[in-house]
Amino acid sequence: MKLTQNQIRDLLPTLPAWTFADERGGLIRRSFQFGDFAQAFAFMTQMAIHAERSNHHPEWCNVYNRVEVTLTTHDVGGLSMKDIELARLMDQCAAVFLPDKS
Numbered sequence: 061m062k063l064t065q066n067q068i069r070d071l072l073p074t075l076p077a078w079t080f081a082d083e084r085g086g087l088i089r090r091s092f093q094f095g096d097f098a099q100a101f102a103f104m105t106q107m108a109i110h111a112e113r114s115n116h117h118p119e120w121c122n123v124y125n126r127v128e129v130t131l132t133t134h135d136v137g138g139l140s141m142k143d144i145e146l147a148r149l150m151d152q153c154a155a156v157f158l159p160d161k162s
Contacts, residue, residue: 062086062136063144075147085138088147092127092154099157100125106153107146116142118150 062085063071072080078088094100100122111117119130131147133140 062133062138062140068139071144075144075151077151078147080139084132085136087130087132087139088143089128089130090147090150092129092150092158094125094127094154094157097124100127103127103150103154103157107150110149111146114142114146116146118146 068080068086072078072088075088078090080086080088092100092103094103104120104122104127107118116133119132121128129150131143132138133142
C-alpha cells in the first residue's frame with residue numbers, strides 16, 4: 061500500500077539521513093560511505109540477502125567505499141512501509157561499519 065503524504069511526513073523524521081523526493085510517485089535516497097570497498101561490499105551483501113528474502117530490492121550503486129541507495133516500491137508507484145523498513149534495516153546494518161560520531 062502506497063503511503064499517504066501525511067504518513068510520509070510523519071515517518072521521515074525517523075529517517076534523518078534519508079532524503080525524500082516526489083519523483084516517480086515518491087522515493088527516499090541515502091548515501092553511505094564506508095572505510096573501504098570491503099566494508100561497502102559486506103554491507104551490500106547483507107542487504108542483498110535480506111532484500112531477496114523479502115522480495116523488495118533496492119536501487120543502488122557502489123563506487124569503492126560509497127553505496128548510493130534509492131528506495132521506492134514499484135508495485136504501488138511510490139513509497140510503502142517496505143521502503144521505510146528497509147531504510148531502517150540499512151541504517152542499523154551500516155552502523156556496524158560506520159564510526160560512532162558521538
